[in-house]
Amino acid sequence: MGLKNESAAGLAEARLAEWRRVNYDGWRAMLDDKDARHAIGDDGKRYRVVSYALDDGDGRIRMSVAVDGGTWSAFVPLVRDEIMNADGTFVE
Template sequence: MGLNKDIAAQLAEARLAEWKRDGHDEWRAMIDDKNLRRVVGEDGKRYTVVSHAFDDGDGRVRMSVAVDDGGLSALVPLVRDDIMRPDGTFVR
């Protein structure tokens, strides 16, 4: 059936929202850390949510989240990311 992109996007955005509650210092502390979670989506399928923080230059920190359902989407997961500036605002 393939990856349910709506559910995958919801899971990715939820993970980014967790990070947005933290400040820039907390984001910087996570640089080069990866986090893997296995969650069950509202459709009952298991999803893998991998999040990674890295330095985006000029003091910015990029948070990237990839979501797949273990099938072919593991090769090309849905990816969402956000970038926080040193002042705590986000790049849009």
């Protein structure tokens, strides 16, 4: 029973959009770190938005964003991710 609603997905996509404007070195700097914040969705509910970077191998970095609304959704958050190659391009 994961969180599956448009507000949570919108928050995840907005966070990834912020990271798409950052270069490869910025993504590398995020490795071994985590950013957690609270945000209000367009449905007026409060969500927790956590983003973190993982080494995906061969120089690629995976930026993952997990969004939960508290309660049970904290155990199975909505997750979106993006992968950047070492040359700064994104994996499709």
